Amino acid sequence: MGGTFTGAWTRPILRQNAAGDARDRAGAMIGAMRALLISANSERINMITIPLGLGAVAAATRRAGHDVGFLDLLPEPDPAAAIRRAIAKHRPDVIGISVRNIDDQARENPRFLLAQVKPVVETCRECSRAPVVLGGAGYSIFPDAALAYLGADFGVRGDGEAVFPALLECLAGGRDPCTLPGVYGAGRHSASNPRFSEDLGPMPMWDEALRQAADPATPDLWIPVQSRRGCPNDCSYCSTSQIQGRRLRAREPRQVAEHVAMLARAGYRRVYFVDNSFNIPEQHALELCDALTRLATGVLWRCILYPCRVCEELVRSMARAGCVEVSLGFESGSLQVLREMNKRFTPADVREVSDMLGAHGIRRMGFLLLGGPGETRETVEESVAFAESLRLECLRVTVGMRIYPGTQLARRAIAEGVIKDEDDLLVPRFYLSPGLEPWIHDRVKPLLRGA
Secondary structure (H helix, E strand, O other): OOOOOOOOOOOOOOOOOOOOOHHHHHHOOOOOOEEEEEEOOOOOOOOOOOOHHHHHHHHHHHHOOOEEEEEEOOOOOOHHHHHHHHHHHHOOOEEEEEOOOOEOOOOOOOOEHHHHOHHHHHHHHHHOOOOEEEEOHHHHHOHHHHHHHHOOOEEEOOOHHHHHHHHHHHHHOOOOHHHOOOEEEOOEOOOOOOOOOOOOOOOOOOOHHHHHHOOOOOOOOOEEEOOEEOOOOOOOOOOHHHHHOOOOEEOOHHHHHHHHHHHHHOOOOEEEEOOOOOOOOHHHHHHHHHHHHHHOOOOEEEEEEOOOOOOHHHHHHHHHHOEEEEEEEEEOOOHHHHHHOOOOOOHHHHHHHHHHHHHOOOEEEEEEEEOOOOOOHHHHHHHHHHHHHOOOOEEEEEEOEEOOOOOHHHHHHHHOOOOOOOOOOOOOOEEOOOOOOOHHHHHHHHHHHOO
16 A cells, blocks of 8 residues: 655645544544645636636545535635634645636736745635645646645646545555656655546536536536546646646547536536537537437537538538537638648638638637737737638737746747746746737737636
């Protein structure tokens, strides 16, 4: 079973109560543990966010035989008071904190959202001696830097549904969790990179605790659903592969459709497929649309399409299955800039997909990401003209690229002296092609007013 944990972390794993019950103290070291899971996100960026990932971890942890408390800080007017109440109620042996966003990715006046998580950790420290474990998409991009900044004990990368229960088992048995793939300890690197589960089928898709944050009567509420993980596209600036891996892993279409049907029976009428690219692989998307149509859920849904090799059969199937809106992250209308971004489509591909969606009555939200490597005034004008010619229902424009560690963009920024090799990039840094300021900001103002 491995040796006793004697690493740098020495905080005892004891159930805390006023009486100091000896049975609780002994029980904390073997068998089931009490875990309090906290969603630290307090931002409503673009839409109401439901902590789907943390809910799945909560469900998997319960399946493993542990007692789980759940706290979503988004609706809480006084987060510190809510944390104190939750700790007093659950008396956790371990506290897990989900970190969704590091910053808002806005180059002008960026907001460092991780600073809002720091008092969450501090309040947990004040109220409990339980070890604090970080996880979530934002944490996974910066496992060492975020762990050091927030002062937590451990961090988890990879599929949390598998890793977090294994971490609890290690702690309960007095073993070092950092021997697990993808687990980081304060001041120590992980023993190995995260291992992503090949089969998503056994992993939970929902937890009843999520109903606390998901009132079906809430206007503009879209319930997140994930049918697949991983991204092989290798866009030059993107961090998705660090969060989910490069290998595509998909659930059975029937399983996903039945989950959507369950949501419909619970009163939810709008669903957002949060897959990085709904149409990759296309056959899986077709089968999912067919399954949704057969079940006749009546649910309206939106998704993200990678605008390349999208056939009309898929678009027709999406519309029939209830799709009402698609996000098209085409980012640029310049072939030169698309190549710099390592995109695998052309402006002609984008136009073809956009026209098909419009013809089938599906709303289109487009995204322009301006100012990256190779961008010039001419390519900006080309992109703006292209986006306007698509006659999209909505267009969002971003100026400057957030630099994430381990990406092609980060390597280029180092080579050009924009950042240093030793920069951890936790505090947001951005790439903007030389010669565009201040002109580009005035140029996009009419687009921003129309967003």
